[in-house]
Amino acid sequence: MIDFSVYDEQFPHISGWKCQKCGTIYYPAPMLCKKCDSRRDPTTGKGWEEFNLEGPCKLLTWTRVWNLPEGFNRKFLMFGMVEFPNGLRASGRLEAEGDPVIGSTLTASVIEADERPGKPVKVFLFS
Amino acid sequence: MAPRIGIAGIGHCRFGNSSDYDLVDVIAYSANDALYDAGGLALRKQVDQVFVGNMAGGMFNHVTSAASALVSRMDMEPCPAELIENGPASGASAIKMGYMAIAAGMADVVLVAAGEVMRSVSGWEATNIVATMSHTEAEYNMGLTLPGFAGMFTRLYMEKYGMTERDLALVAVKDHANGALNKYAHVQLPVTIEAIADGPEANIVNNYIAEPLRMYSTCPITDGSAAVILVNMDSPKAKLFTKKPIMRIAGIGSATDTHCVHNRKDPLVLDAVRLSSQMAYKMAGIGPKDISFAELHDAFVIFELLNSEECGFFERGKSFIGVRNHETDIGGRIPINPSGGLKAKGHPVGATGVSQVVELVRQLRGEAEEGRQVKDPKYGMAVNFGGFGNNVITTIVAKD
Numbered sequence: 011m012i013d014f015s016v017y018d019e020q021f022p023h024i025s026g027w028k029c030q031k032c033g034t035i036y037y038p039a040p041m042l043c044k045k046c047d048s049r050r051d052p053t054t055g056k057g058w059e060e061f062n063l064e065g066p067c068k069l070l071t072w073t074r075v076w077n078l079p080e081g082f083n084r085k086f087l088m089f090g091m092v093e094f095p096n097g098l099r100a101s102g103r104l105e106a107e108g109d110p111v112i113g114s115t116l117t118a119s120v121i122e123a124d125e126r127p128g129k130p131v132k133v134f135l136f137s
Numbered sequence: 138m139a140p141r142i143g144i145a146g147i148g149h150c151r152f153g154n155s156s157d158y159d160l161v162d163v164i165a166y167s168a169n170d171a172l173y174d175a176g177g178l179a180l181r182k183q184v185d186q187v188f189v190g191n192m193a194g195g196m197f198n199h200v201t202s203a204a205s206a207l208v209s210r211m212d213m214e215p216c217p218a219e220l221i222e223n224g225p226a227s228g229a230s231a232i233k234m235g236y237m238a239i240a241a242g243m244a245d246v247v248l249v250a251a252g253e254v255m256r257s258v259s260g261w262e263a264t265n266i267v268a269t270m271s272h273t274e275a276e277y278n279m280g281l282t283l284p285g286f287a288g289m290f291t292r293l294y295m296e297k298y299g300m301t302e303r304d305l306a307l308v309a310v311k312d313h314a315n316g317a318l319n320k321y322a323h324v325q326l327p328v329t330i331e332a333i334a335d336g337p338e339a340n341i342v343n344n345y346i347a348e349p350l351r352m353y354s355t356c357p358i359t360d361g362s363a364a365v366i367l368v369n370m371d372s373p374k375a376k377l378f379t380k381k382p383i384m385r386i387a388g389i390g391s392a393t394d395t396h397c398v399h400n401r402k403d404p405l406v407l408d409a410v411r412l413s414s415q416m417a418y419k420m421a422g423i424g425p426k427d428i429s430f431a432e433l434h435d436a437f438v439i440f441e442l443l444n445s446e447e448c449g450f451f452e453r454g455k456s457f458i459g460v461r462n463h464e465t466d467i468g469g470r471i472p473i474n475p476s477g478g479l480k481a482k483g484h485p486v487g488a489t490g491v492s493q494v495v496e497l498v499r500q501l502r503g504e505a506e507e508g509r510q511v512k513d514p515k516y517g518m519a520v521n522f523g524g525f526g527n528n529v530i531t532t533i534v535a536k537d
Contacts, residue, residue, distance in 0.1 A: 038275040038397065070404075071296075073288030074348040079265035082280060089285050091399050099399035101289075102279045112296060123280065126265075131278040 012053055022120045022132045026098055028059040037063055037098045063100065067092035067118045067136065069111070072104050081125040090136050092116060102134025139240040141370040143383035144534065146175025147495045148250075152323040152361035152483035156256040160198045161206040164189060164252035164362045168211060171248070171364035176380040180366070181211060183374055185244035187218035190231035190251030192487040196266045197255050207250060224270045225436065226523030227251060228363070228490025229530035233389050235367045245372040251492075252362030253485035263358050267486065270524050272397045284355060286398055286525050287437035288347030293405050294439060295349060298454035302349055306334035307460050308438040309353040309480055315467065316477020318509040321492075323359045323483030354438045359483030363492040384498050387423070387516065388533035390416025398525050409529040410447035410520060417518070417531040418449075425449030428533070429514035430472040430500060432493040434522040435479045444520050445473055448531075467509055475500060475509050490521035494532055501536040 026037040032046040042049050050058050072090040090104035100118070104110065117137055122130040148170025155163050172178050189204040200206070204218035223230035228251040235247035255263045268282040276286075294300055310330050316322040333343040333353045343351045368375050370383055392412035395401050401408070418424055425448060433448070435441035442456040450471045451459050459465055465473040476482045476496040479489060497517035499505050519532045 038272060071289040071293045073285055073292060073350075074345070075282065075285045075288065076344070076348075077264060077282075077284060077346050078261070078280070079268060079282055080259065080261035081265070087280060089279065089281055089289065091289055091404070101276055101281055101286075101397075101399050112292075123278075125280065132274075133279050 012051070014053060022122045023062045023064070024120050024132050024134060025060045026063040028061065030057050030059055035096060035098060037100055063094065063098065064118045064120060065094070067094045067116055069114050069116055069136070070099070071112060072110055081127070090116070092118060092136055094118070100134055102136055105135060105137040140372065141385055142236055142239050143368055143370045143385040144365050144494070144498050145368040145378035145381065145383045146171040146366035147498045148172070148174060148364040149321050149492060149495045150362050151321055152359050152485060154256045155254050155360035158254065160191070160194050160200045160252060160254045161203055161210050163254055163360065164191070164203065164207055164250050165210045167252065167362040167364040168207065168248055168250040171250070171366050174381060175366045175378050180377065181213050181248070183377060184213060184216055184246050184248045186235070186238050186247045187213065187216055188231040188234050188247065188249050189218065189220050190227035190249065190487045190491060191220060192222060192224055192227050192253060193266050194253070197253065197263070198257055223528055224523035225434070225484070225486040226490055226521045226528055226530050227487040228492065229494070229519065229521035229532060230490065230523070232365065232367070232491060232494055232532060233391060233530055236386055236389055239367060239369045245369040245374045247367040248364065249367060249491060250362065250364035251488045251490065253487040254360045255358050255485060256360050260358055275397050283436065283525060284347040284350060287439060288350045290404065291350055291354070291437070291439040294443070297405065298457070300457045302351070303330070303334045304457040304460065305351070305354045305438050306330055306343070308435070308441055309333060311460065311466060312435065312438070312474050312478045312480040315475050315509050316481025318506045319477050319482060320506060322477045322481050323357055323361070324477070324481045328353065350437060350439070356436045356479040356484040359485045361483060361485040361492070362488050363495045365491060365494055365498070382502065384501050385535045385537055386532065387535040388417035388419070388421030389530070390414060390420065391528075391530040392416065394527040396524070396527055405443070407443055407447050407526045407529075409526055410444050413529045413531040414448040414518070414520065417533045421516070421533045421535070423516060423533070428471065428516050428518045430475055430511045431518040431520070432476060432478065432496050433473055433520045434489070435474060436484055436522065438480060440522065441473060441478060448518065448520065467511060472511050475505065475511055490519070490530060493519035493521060494534065497532070497534040501534060
């Protein structure tokens, strides 16, 4: 039997995952390792190492979005795609003065966002 | 050996704003249109299977089980009917399922009808609903939308290949010129390069949506439906469909790619487009040079450019040069989106794949409007995206 119950966290974080059998890392979480076929149980994480994905990263591309979806009561939001030193990539929100430069080093942190109905969600902030 | 499978009837409504109408009625209109085009409404009793393409009727219209509703609305019970959902490629997937049902020997005549009524909600909500096809944790929760991804994608392409925002506008000018002549198109107005790129008020007329994408780099939010009648050309039932020449489906290919865009080895490479087109070419026994014209999924004009490269019409990074040289115009080397594409014809997400194939048939029959009819076409190709290029269906239709 699997139990999907969750409880509130003390601080927001977003996880990367490492297969303990072969060492391959992933974000977001896979359900199996594409290299060694190890299965991941999303509730226990047995056989997998979870680590916080944050810190320095390189900006690959970015955009400034002016037509945000319902719930986002802002004029615009910036988004970027980054690569971490371990090779993992992620997409998230971007905070920058003016137009950022592709290839520049940013810092990834995690915040909680509540623009949409329902539970707050964890969001990358690259700044 | 699989039988020859062709398209005996086509139906299409005027794309635009149908938000006062019931989703199932909108789909049924085009289904009736296709039956009439094939020879008459009585032919509905010859249909062995119905497939309905729809992406998000449950969210846009609070309508689920649209296939069950359609057969009842059209007096077609007890004909088997299923709903096919594959995001914005639901239409092409429904055609693929129809083809497979005939090839498997389970049907000789299949009605494929597809539709979407998106303008029943606000533009903000529609953008949000479409964004639900992205990865929940790693993309949707971030607040990212399809225009957001397309903006990042376009910036990468511009940085790598030297394309300009004016080049994007040239694609829109070409698509709107074609759409202006298409009786089914949502936007039937041409635009000039002065108005949207070169003129002093271009920044106002053509404002940013997701930089560097502007309004004229992006498809409108559109309602509409389209339908086709698929027939086993080698079956006795084919003799009932003599009103119009049957156009043969020569090739179908489909492929998937990573759900998360950032997990692609090179985010600028659309593997699923290339692989699906190669599958379709192989099945048809032809190559890119044999294609007379193509309908390419241009929800954002950058996709028209990238698709034309992945399908083999241009070298990587060279498609926008081809647009500058008018190679993709109606009279050019490889006309692309003679219908106006998603950009001008509109993109009712679940209907688009069927609408593209309807355009292939109209062109191959020589029924397109004067000024946008491709000269003596032999093979038409359609590429329909589900997600951000992560589930793609390519269909090639031939005039034998």
